[in-house]
Amino acid sequence: MPIEEVRQKLQKELIGRQKQIELLVSLFGEKHEMTVPSLFIYGHTGSGKSLVISRILEELEGNVVTINCIECYSQKVLYEQVLEKITILTVPEGAHQGYIKCDNMNDFVKHLTSSVKEQEIQEETLYIILDKAEKLRDMEPHILPAFLRLQEFTQLNICVIFLSEIIWEKFRSNTGICEPYTVFFPDYTKDDIFEILCLDCPEEYCKEFYASYINLLLSVFFYVCRDLKEIRHLASLNFAKFEEPIKKGEATVNDTRKLWKNIEPHLKRALQTVYLREVSSSQWEKIQQENIAGQEVSVPSLHYRCYLELPFYSKYLLIAAYLASYNPAKTDRRFFSKRSEKMKGKFKRNNERKSNHLLGPKLFTMDRLLAIFYSIVEGRVAPSADLFMQISSLVTLHLLSQVSSDDPLELPKYKCLVSLDTIRSISRTVNFDILRYLYDFL
Amino acid sequence: SSKVGTPCIPERKTQAHKREDLFEIARSRLHVSAVPETLPCRENEFSDIYSFVESKILDGTGGCMYISGVPGTGKTATVLEVLRTLKQSAEDGDIGSFRYIELNGMKLTEPHQAYVQILLQLTGQKATADHAAELLQKRFSGMAPRRETVVLLVDELDLLWTRKQDVMYNIFDWPTKPHARLVVLAVANTMDLPERIMMSRVSSRLGLTRMTFQPYTFKQLQEIVFSRLKGLQAFDEDAIQLAARKVAAVSGDARRALDICRRATEIVESSSCGNKKKELVNMSHVNQALQEMFSSSKITAIKSASEQEQLFLKAVVAEFQRCGLEEAEFSKLYTQHISLCRFEGLPPPTFSELFSICSSLGTLRILLTEHGRTDLQMRVRLNVSQDDILFALKE
Numbered sequence: 001m002p003i004e005e006v007r008q009k010l011q012k013e014l015i016g017r018q019k020q021i022e023l024l025v026s027l028f029g030e031k032h033e034m035t036v037p038s039l040f041i042y043g044h045t046g047s048g049k050s051l052v053i054s055r056i057l058e059e060l061e062g063n064v065v066t067i068n069c070i071e072c073y074s075q076k077v078l079y080e081q082v083l084e085k086i087t088i089l090t091v092p093e094g095a096h097q098g099y100i101k102c103d104n105m106n107d108f109v110k111h112l113t114s115s116v117k118e119q120e121i122q123e124e125t126l127y128i129i130l131d132k133a134e135k136l137r138d139m140e141p142h143i144l145p146a147f148l149r150l151q152e153f154t155q156l157n158i159c160v161i162f163l164s165e166i167i168w169e170k171f172r173s174n175t176g177i178c179e180p181y182t183v184f185f186p187d188y189t190k191d192d193i194f195e196i197l198c199l200d201c202p203e204e205y206c207k208e209f210y211a212s213y214i215n216l217l218l219s220v221f222f223y224v225c226r227d228l229k230e231i232r233h234l235a236s237l238n239f240a241k242f243e244e245p246i247k248k249g250e251a252t253v254n255d256t257r258k259l260w261k262n263i264e265p266h267l268k269r270a271l272q273t274v275y276l277r278e279v280s281s282s283q284w285e286k287i288q289q290e291n292i293a294g295q296e297v298s299v300p301s302l303h304y305r306c307y308l309e310l311p312f313y314s315k316y317l318l319i320a321a322y323l324a325s326y327n328p329a330k331t332d333r334r335f336f337s338k339r340s341e342k343m344k345g346k347f348k349r350n351n352e353r354k355s356n357h358l359l360g361p362k363l364f365t366m367d368r369l370l371a372i373f374y375s376i377v378e379g380r381v382a383p384s385a386d387l388f389m390q391i392s393s394l395v396t397l398h399l400l401s402q403v404s405s406d407d408p409l410e411l412p413k414y415k416c417l418v419s420l421d422t423i424r425s426i427s428r429t430v431n432f433d434i435l436r437y438l439y440d441f442l
Numbered sequence: 443s444s445k446v447g448t449p450c451i452p453e454r455k456t457q458a459h460k461r462e463d464l465f466e467i468a469r470s471r472l473h474v475s476a477v478p479e480t481l482p483c484r485e486n487e488f489s490d491i492y493s494f495v496e497s498k499i500l501d502g503t504g505g506c507m508y509i510s511g512v513p514g515t516g517k518t519a520t521v522l523e524v525l526r527t528l529k530q531s532a533e534d535g536d537i538g539s540f541r542y543i544e545l546n547g548m549k550l551t552e553p554h555q556a557y558v559q560i561l562l563q564l565t566g567q568k569a570t571a572d573h574a575a576e577l578l579q580k581r582f583s584g585m586a587p588r589r590e591t592v593v594l595l596v597d598e599l600d601l602l603w604t605r606k607q608d609v610m611y612n613i614f615d616w617p618t619k620p621h622a623r624l625v626v627l628a629v630a631n632t633m634d635l636p637e638r639i640m641m642s643r644v645s646s647r648l649g650l651t652r653m654t655f656q657p658y659t660f661k662q663l664q665e666i667v668f669s670r671l672k673g674l675q676a677f678d679e680d681a682i683q684l685a686a687r688k689v690a691a692v693s694g695d696a697r698r699a700l701d702i703c704r705r706a707t708e709i710v711e712s713s714s715c716g717n718k719k720k721e722l723v724n725m726s727h728v729n730q731a732l733q734e735m736f737s738s739s740k741i742t743a744i745k746s747a748s749e750q751e752q753l754f755l756k757a758v759v760a761e762f763q764r765c766g767l768e769e770a771e772f773s774k775l776y777t778q779h780i781s782l783c784r785f786e787g788l789p790p791p792t793f794s795e796l797f798s799i800c801s802s803l804g805t806l807r808i809l810l811t812e813h814g815r816t817d818l819q820m821r822v823r824l825n826v827s828q829d830d831i832l833f834a835l836k837e
Contacts, residue, residue, distance in 0.1 A: 167794070169794055169797045169814050170815045172797070172801045172814030173813055174801070174805070176802070176804075
């Protein structure tokens with residue numbers, strides 16, 4: 001297909017990417033023409049980078065090799081994946097044989113040249129797409145510069161395309177690298193998103209009806225989320241609720257106000273769970289169906305995160321650790337010593353200090369943890385091996401974290417990692433009023 | 443398809459035309475590889491090493507000698523000359539015959555390969571490093587009444603250093619064996635190498651027979667060049683003196699002096715290309731060669747940098763002078779640069795543009811920068827002095 005037609009077709013098909021398509025199509029040109037040695041494409045997540053590139057190259061019938069750099073945990077995997085995918089470019093699936101072994105850049109360039117010649121595509125442009133290219137910076141330092149000049153090294157018509165979400169400035173090393181041609185994919189505007197979402201209109205409804213739904217959806221969600229994928233997910237999830245009155249026969253397609261009244265509280269609730277897949281989509285749909293059936297089912301709340309079933313002393317240890325983390329050490333005497341009643345009058349709170357709950361947990365030693373533990377726990381507790389085991393199992397449960405060095409002579413240091421809500425619910429189970437002992441809440 | 447290539451020097455298709463003119467001969471004589479028969483200015487060292495090795499061969503014993511000196515002072519050349527002379531006198535029957543073995547630390551992939559090399563040169567046998575060490579140990583400690591003396595030259599001794607120092611230990615321990623008849627000549631650059639890196643039991647085996655090659659003085663360098671150019675009317679005497687004095691002041695490296703003289707002959711040839719009139723190499727030519735070899739290219743690079751790059755360097759100097767430190771964050775430099783741009787009436791660059799300017803200067807090593815992922819927090823230092831920058835940007 002001639003280039004001009006490809007461009008017009010894609011510009012009609014892909015919404016909001018007219019400029020980028022025009023630029024890229026003119027850069028790539030005909031198959032036999034040389035193109036830029038390297039192309040760096042960046043933009044936010046869900047701005048259509050991979051889609052535009054893959055659609056253009058599909059229409060141009062280019063030879064494309066796509067690699068996701070996250071999968072390549074070593075350079076060997078990266079090279080072998082590229083070579084493997086080149087060998088199956090022209091051969092039908094399953095027909096090829098032979099696995100190329102390659103573990104350094106030098107061999108890669110050699111093998112690349114020979115396998116391109118073998119495939120008889122040396123007259124055409126070969127596109128190597130490296131998705132999530134920011135991972136290349138963490139590999140050996142020579143890989144990124146070498147991929148940027150692959151055209152020069154192999155003397156072949158190769159274009160390496162880097163896709164990333166971060167800017168090119170963060171790729172520069174201090175030894176200097178060949179600059180790629182940079183293309184920016186800007187975020188979709190509200191109108192673009194609206195138009196794209198309208199494409200998923202279900203068949204049984206008319207376009208205007210679905211468009212009004214999308215309009216309502218965007219008016220709620222657009223301020224917190226512009227990620228196309230997430231909004232699309234939300235749109236498909238909540239549509240069943242929107243069409244419910246029509247299915248029941250309570251409203252017609254043109255009853256905009258009634259439909260809005262029905263969906264609005266529902267969408268406001270869903271706003272809390274944007275990006276958080278606490279309730280899986282299948283669960284969510286099930287809840288809605290049950291609601292339709294007339295039963296009142298509460299959404300699985302956030303409470304389960306605060307609820308922990310722990311042994312008795314572990315609870316006290318965790319409370320002691322929380323107090324040690326969020327109270328300054330100099331106030332321990334006041335909270336936990338026997339003579340604390342007398343000192344109460346002297347103590348004045350300094351208003352200018354910052355809340356410890358804003359600054360995060362502080363380190364404490366095991367000594368201090370045990371001292372607080374003994375002062376808050378009721379009855380006599382022997383410092384048995386059990387108690388120390390419980391401390392270390394709290395560490396493995398990630399309720400505490402051990403921060404100190406491995407020096408055996410030094411006492412271990414810990415940090416408490418649980419939230420205030422959790423610790424409050426735990427202390428309620430042992431009848432301990434934690435707020436009375438927290439410096440921030442006095 | 444069109445050919446894309448890295449810029450390179452075009453290949454020579456035909457053989458270079460060889461001319462037998464004055465400067466061509468001078469150049470071939472001045473070449474570092476053209477070692478003369480007798481080394482001038484190293485007569486004392488020659489006789490010392492000669493008498494040491496000769497006495498060992500005559501006595502049928504072994505021993506070690508440590509030879510040190512900065513690069514280009516004729517250490518290896520002198521030792522090789524000694525061995526050449528000894529070989530001649532062995533052929534004449536004045537002394538007993540001996541074997542000569544050469545070992546260069548720089549040419550070994552790994553210190554333990556020294557055993558393999560020694561065994562290969564001694565017997566032609568190939569073995570692994572461990573096995574070779576065993577065989578050599580057996581050979582040198584065993585009795586063999588009609589064995590001839592072996593002279594072992596160990597060049598670049600410091601590269602044979604290992605954590606356990608077993609290679610050095612063995613090499614210096616073999617000569618002490620009663621029937622080994624091994625003479626070791628160890629060559630390295632630093633004078634205090636035995637005291638600095640060797641364990642005491644290794645350095646005591648090396649012994650106190652040491653020799654230091656002093657750097658050449660300007661008179662000696664002058665004599666070396668004169669001796670090479672004997673019978674050729676190519677150089678002005680003052681020109682040679684200038685080259686010798688300059689080199690002696692910096693390093694006393696004979697190779698450097700010869701290189702400068704060779705370069706000077708090239709300069710003369712290219713300058714008098716058109717006219718056939720013969721011209722001697724004079725002071726100005728040598729001076730030009732010296733400038734090429736010794737001058738730093740950084741000031742030239744700063745002078746020929748782009749306007750914004752120069753402005754950025756000014757911003758760096760201004761920021762350093764403002765805060766009194768030798769290091770600044772990129773974000774501070776950016777604000778400084780913007781205000782300098784306003785002052786000069788230039789359009790201020792964007793962050794990305796300035797970042798590429800900064801990293802291109804970092805690539806040239808005029809600045810020392812970090813990896814780009816630290817972006818605004820990137821710390822920048824100068825790799826040249828502030829005075830150099832101010833001097834280069836003055837015009």
